[in-house]
Amino acid sequence: xxxxxxxxxxxxxxxxxxxxxxxxxxxxxxxxxxxxxxxxxxxxxxxxxxxxxxxxxxxxxxxxxxxxxxxxxxxxxxxxxxxxxxxxxxxxxxxxxxxxxxxxxxxxxxxxxxxxxxxxxxxxxxxxxxxxxxxxxxxxxxxxxxxxxxx
Numbered sequence: 001x002x003x004x005x006x007x008x009x010x011x012x013x014x015x016x017x018x019x020x021x022x023x024x025x026x027x028x029x030x031x032x033x034x035x036x037x038x039x040x041x042x043x044x045x046x047x048x049x050x051x052x053x054x055x056x057x058x059x060x061x062x063x064x065x066x067x068x069x070x071x072x073x074x075x076x077x078x079x080x081x082x083x084x085x086x087x088x089x090x091x092x093x094x095x096x097x098x099x100x101x102x103x104x105x106x107x108x109x110x111x112x113x114x115x116x117x118x119x120x121x122x123x124x125x126x127x128x129x130x131x132x133x134x135x136x137x138x139x140x141x142x143x144x145x146x147x148x149x150x151x
Contacts, residue, residue: 016041044068059118074111079118079136088122090114092130
């Protein structure tokens with residue numbers, strides 16, 4: 001597939017075999033960061049994978065649904081067979097609230113790696129935030145948000 005072949009030539013991107021990249025997928029990997037996509041993964045239409053730092057690692061047969069957002073500054077791992085429903089998000093950073101007088105865009109980011117176990121299902125619109133640990137086989141219901149140990 002042409003889209004997967006184009007991703008292969010990007011610095012910091014490692015693709016396994018039989019990876020399917022659907023239309024409109026955008027990938028940004030900054031210098032020193034890394035994206036690793038396991039064998040048999042599917043990146044759904046209009047999804048965004050942004051790796052500002054650390055490693056975003058997708059295990060084998062991970063399905064990233066249409067319109068998902070994965071934004072990584074410290075690192076995130078999605079275990080084998082994870083399924084992210086449409087519009088789900090994994091974000092490992094959030095603004096600090098150190099100075100109540102400063103606008104949020106001027107606040108520093110607080111980052112913490114995210115770990116999502118094998119066979120986890122994020123239903124549509126579910127969000128996993130910085131520092132979260134989701135155990136193998138867990139199901140995060142639609143529109144739920146977790147920033148701690150789920151399950």
